[in-house]
Amino acid sequence: MFHVNHPMLFGLAALVILFVLGQSIFFTVKAWKRARELGMSKSLLASIVRGSAVFSIAPAIAIIIGIITLSKFLGLPLPWLRLSVVGALTYELPAATSAATALGISLTDALTDARAYSTIAWVMTIGSFSGLAIITLFLPKIEKGLMSLKSKDEKWGKIFMDSLFIGMVSAFLGMIFSEIRLGLPGWIPVFVMAFSSLLMLVFGYLVKKKNIVWLENYAMPFSMLGAMIFSIPLTAWIGGSR
Amino acid sequence: MSQYEKKIHRWGRISGILAFIMFTAYPLLLSLYFNAWPYLDALGKGLLGVVPIFYTVGVIEAFTYGPMLGAGGSYLSFVTGNITNLKAPCAINAMKVAKVEPGTPEGEAISTLSIGISSIVTTIILFLGMLLLSTLAPILESPLLAPAFANILPALFGGLAVVFVSRNWKIAVGPMVFMLILFIVQPGLASAVSLLVPVGAVLAIVLSRILYKRGKL
Numbered sequence: 001m002f003h004v005n006h007p008m009l010f011g012l013a014a015l016v017i018l019f020v021l022g023q024s025i026f027f028t029v030k031a032w033k034r035a036r037e038l039g040m041s042k043s044l045l046a047s048i049v050r051g052s053a054v055f056s057i058a059p060a061i062a063i064i065i066g067i068i069t070l071s072k073f074l075g076l077p078l079p080w081l082r083l084s085v086v087g088a089l090t091y092e093l094p095a096a097t098s099a100a101t102a103l104g105i106s107l108t109d110a111l112t113d114a115r116a117y118s119t120i121a122w123v124m125t126i127g128s129f130s131g132l133a134i135i136t137l138f139l140p141k142i143e144k145g146l147m148s149l150k151s152k153d154e155k156w157g158k159i160f161m162d163s164l165f166i167g168m169v170s171a172f173l174g175m176i177f178s179e180i181r182l183g184l185p186g187w188i189p190v191f192v193m194a195f196s197s198l199l200m201l202v203f204g205y206l207v208k209k210k211n212i213v214w215l216e217n218y219a220m221p222f223s224m225l226g227a228m229i230f231s232i233p234l235t236a237w238i239g240g241s242r
Numbered sequence: 243m244s245q246y247e248k249k250i251h252r253w254g255r256i257s258g259i260l261a262f263i264m265f266t267a268y269p270l271l272l273s274l275y276f277n278a279w280p281y282l283d284a285l286g287k288g289l290l291g292v293v294p295i296f297y298t299v300g301v302i303e304a305f306t307y308g309p310m311l312g313a314g315g316s317y318l319s320f321v322t323g324n325i326t327n328l329k330a331p332c333a334i335n336a337m338k339v340a341k342v343e344p345g346t347p348e349g350e351a352i353s354t355l356s357i358g359i360s361s362i363v364t365t366i367i368l369f370l371g372m373l374l375l376s377t378l379a380p381i382l383e384s385p386l387l388a389p390a391f392a393n394i395l396p397a398l399f400g401g402l403a404v405v406f407v408s409r410n411w412k413i414a415v416g417p418m419v420f421m422l423i424l425f426i427v428q429p430g431l432a433s434a435v436s437l438l439v440p441v442g443a444v445l446a447i448v449l450s451r452i453l454y455k456r457g458k459l
Contacts, residue, residue, distance in 0.1 A: 008272070024361035028354070031358060056367075063368060064368060086261075115278045118276070135258065135316050135317060162409070167439055170446070171441070172395060196396065223400065
């Protein structure tokens with residue numbers, strides 16, 4: 001009998017996640033060896049490993065919340081799988097909602113119809129293939145284009161890369177301001193962002209002027225965590241839905 | 243292309259194709275096992291609701307993040323997901339700490355290393371989170387902690403902005419002002435922020451090209 005937490009579904013999800021974990025370990029080992037070949041020190045690489053691990057903790061916990069949200073409707077295995085690999089909640093939730101709407105069912109109760117579950121699983125899977133397909137098929141071509149741009153003018157190549165990053169950062173900064181017309185509660189994300197920037201500046205000062213070198217590796221995760229913690233009293237004080 | 247680069251593209255492509263098969267295996271095997279094939283009209287309608295937007299986003303992400311994250315980092319992050327909210331910022335931060343430039347062999351190695359570690363740590367945390375779900379759910383979903391998780395993107399991008407704006411304020415001002423005005427006038431765009439990443443990137447590239455040609459950078 002089908003149910004959303006059937007052991008077979010857990011087995012399937014675990015299998016796919018193990019494969020992806022294996023791939024991650026493989027690439028990590030290769031990258032470490034490559035970095036050593038390029039003359040980078042073990043201590044630098046170890047600090048990158050520690051920094052990246054610490055950096056990932058808070059976002060990963062936020063992803064668990066995504067699993068909880070989806071699991072009430074889809075059970076545990078499918079959200080666990082989708083958010084451990086390929087997906088992000090920003091994609092999986094709309095995909096599940098779109099399929100559920102097409103099926104004429106609500107997202108509040110656990111699914112019982114195996115065919116409805118299968119429909120949703122297929123929509124979530126097929127709907128997320130484009131990025132992976134482009135990267136798998138065309139990445140060498142994309143890189144070649146970039147290389148030829150760089151070889152023509154190295155300084156411009158560097159500015160071009162920085163511009164890409166700035167494009168990403170500016171779009172998200174804009175988004176953070178998208179609710180300010182709602183009044184003071186809409187400013188909460190802006191204050192949180194400003195606090196994170198402030199922490200980053202303070203850490204930068206401590207690293208450069210006070211020579212607390214180890215902090216450099218953790219400046220970003222600490223700024224993020226600090227600003228997340230700051231949002232709790234701030235929201236309580238301002239009051240609001242966020 | 244160096245020997246390593248050739249290899250990384252080969253591994254990346256093989257693992258990409260395998261991932262493709264593995265991801266499809268979940269709905270396929272469950273359909274077979276439970277003899278539960280999707281309702282075709284709902285499948286079509288459901289896909290119609292996501293494919294036009296998310297395929298566009300996927301293509302755009304491939305072209306924007308590909309160059310930023312380098313070959314190994316891209317192959318890995320497009321399989322492991324959560325790129326914008328985790329992998330890309332993590333790799334950017336690692337490259338900054340290691341003082342290497344994206345798009346160089348050194349940047350490639352560091353980016354891949356940090357994305358690999360981030361994927362491993364995330365997988366472990368999600369696994370533990372799932373095991374302990376009944377204990378964790380009330381804590382994580384408590385109203386007390388809700389604001390912290392609702393504000394994870396502002397908390398993340400505040401720090402990142404300092405890094406990029408301080409280094410390139412001349413390029414950054416234009417796209418930032420543009421995005422601010424755009425989102426304040428059209429708050430509904432917040433759900434389509436991925437589509438605006440390339441808009442910001444093109445704007446920044448055009449602006450920096452003009453500044454560069456005039457010798458101002």
